[in-house]
Amino acid sequence: MPAMAATDYLERILTARVYDAAVETPLEEMPILSARIGNRILLKREDMQPVFTYKLRGAYNSLSRLPKEKLERGVITASAGNHAQGVAYSAQKLGCRAVIVMPATTPSIKVDGVRRRGAEVVLHGDSYSDAYAHAMELVQQTGATYVPPFDDPDVIAGQGTVGMEILRQHPDPIHAIFVPIGGGGLAAGLGYYVKRLRPDIRVIGVEPVDSDAMRRSIEAGERVTLDQVGLFADGVAVKQVGEETFRLCRQVLDEIILVDTDAMCGAIKDVFEDSRSILEPSGALALAGLKAWAAREGAEGETLLAIASGANMNFDRLRHVSERAEIGEAREAILAVTIPEQPGSFRAFCERLGNRAITEFNYRAADPNEAHIFVGVKIEARRQAAELVEQLNAAGFKALDLTDNEMAKLHIRHLVGGRAPQIEHELVYRFEFPERPGALLNFLTHMGRGWNISLFHYRNHGADFGRVLVGMQVPPAEEAALQRFLDELGYQYRDERDNPAYALFLG
Incomplete structure (x- = not known):
């Protein structure tokens, strides 16, 4: 492994102050999944932390090292949820004020969890980037200390204690450890510790196919910013990874595996079958990557370990998970x-x-x-x-x-029998609407006045955005105007006119 930089993360991890708030979580075997895929599968149960996520480790280590005068002025952070709960819990433990800026699309279970721990919640914008910009404005106005969610040595060191526990709990051979990546704090800290002490163990990052900022950054040799990120695994929905986490992950990760929504849903089901516990999508991300890697490599008889990183699941999202888990499996x-x-x-x-x-x-x-x-x-x-x-x-x-076929799985199965060959000039698009009041009205307000809606299907999947299938009758001469409308709308969309599912069942 290449030489590390001047920051001695090994010492930082070994001296991290996490156990005043966090607990040492168990390392559990998954017998049902192990038998099915022919490898010994171990799960590091970070979903069993007091706030149901490993984020508490880094948050508490960071806050506990602040000088008294900074604690008295309070702390501010921006987070989609899990880091927010870690900061709120840590601030409550240390007796300081905490303000958490969260995207308006954050699942209610995470917002409520932060408020229950005494923090003030400010909902702002649709993404982490929007929340971060507003948090920095509040820092300037109040003089409070900003607590980064991942790109900070104390946060990275706190998360690195997960790796320290794993090696202590399982001194026997481990072929690979699979770790979820959002901003990269857990992968950087855990990877650094494991590679320093057990360089033979492969450390493999896992990202969603639609939120792969770390993979793209490593391939490009510099940090890249994604235009859009998928929100199903909201805990890792980060457009740009941290500067320090990027530096470390380039050194310690052996590779990065990408998985889709169905794979995460399948992994959630696997954990439930083995433990009767329910992870959130980002919490099951590492296990989904483990399964994909094992299938790709044809691995047999290996000891493979995944981090169960969080369990802050909105209950209404379970309908989507259960619907897609069979396909993911x-x-x-x-x-x-x-x-x-x-x-x-x-x-x-x-x-x-x-x-x-x-x-x-x-x-x-x-x-x-x-x-x-x-x-x-x-x-x-x-x-x-x-x-x-x-x-x-x-x-x-x-x-x-x-x-x-995403269109078939999300919409067609609920619309079979709706063929309308008499409809002329129908264009069909699949959209992701922000799950907030006014999103549909905004769509209709900007839409061309002369375009008739010939098809509309929306189904709440418990996610942070609504999946919508829309058919519009747009004369060929106005397709340029349609393209301007789509560009100005700002919603993610996909043209589905050539989708065979549309031709067979709706066209």
């Missing part, structure tokens, strides 16, 4: 199948499925010659979906695998 395939619109076709189709369990079946008559069926089928491995599609096509049924 590769236990469900979503297919579009075209069969003849004639008696006996459906029975023949079911006979081809054999003894496979059907998890969902949607159909509505729309064509005199063909029937388009949306069907969910139980599988045991992802490859079985491709095999089933091949078998159905060989039997004369036109089958299409939609398991990885």
Whole structure:
């Protein structure tokens, strides 16, 4: 490993003041998952901290080292939730005032958790960046001390005590440790400690595919700023990693694995099956990465360890998690199948499925010659979906695998039977609306007056943004105006006109 910089993080970690507030969390085996994937899987239970997240370690270590006069002036931080709870809890322990600036889209469970611990909450903006800018304004106005969520040596050292505990709890061989990455504080601190004492252990970072600021920064050789970040795993939704965390992660990480929403949902289910505990999406991120790495490498008989980094889950988000977990676990395939619109076709189709369990079946008559069926089928491995599609096509049924089609999973399964071939000039877009009052009105206000909405589907998934499918009748001559509208609106969107799920079930 390359030589470290002047800051002696080993000493900082060994002398970190965390246990006045935090606890040493257990390292638990996951027997069900271990048996399923053929490796010994260990889970570091940071979700069992007093604030249900490892963030307490860095926050308390940072606050406890402030001079008395700074504590008396109070502290301010910006956070999407977990760091906020760590600061609030630490400030309460130390008897100082805390102001937490949080994005307006922060899940209510995290806002309420901060308030219960005596901190003042200020909701501002839609992202961490907005909250941070406002927090810095308050620092200038009040003279309070800003407590960074990740890019601070004392915070990094506090998080590094997770690595210290792991090596003490498990002195036997560990092939790899998987750690979630948002701003990079946990990965930097844990990675530094592990690589100094056990350089043979691989330290692998895990990021969501739509919030991969650290991976892109390491590839570019400098910190990059993402234009947008996915909000499902709000605990790691960071547009730019820290300067110090970037420096350290470049040295200590062996690689970074990317996973999607379905994989995180599947990992949440894995933890529940083994422990009856429910992690938040970012809390299950490392385990999702572990599973993806093990599958990619064909690993067998290895000891693999993941950090369960948080459990601040909004209850209403569970409906989305449960819906997507089967796909994330590769236990469900979503297919579009075209069969003849004639008696006996459906029975023949079911006979081809054999003894496979059907998890969902949607159909509505729309064509005199063909029937388009949306069907969910139980599988045991992802490859079985491709095999089933091949078998159905060989039997004369036109089958299409939609398991990885976001539009199909989010919207089509709730809209089957809504074909409207008489609608002219329909353009279909999938949007992410900020989950706040006025988001829809803002969309309608900026939309062209002469454009008719021909399709609209919204379903609350308990996330920080609403997933919306919109069809608009826009004459070809006005498509340039439509593009201006989309650019000025500022919402993330995707053109779905060429999506085969739209053509089969809605077009």
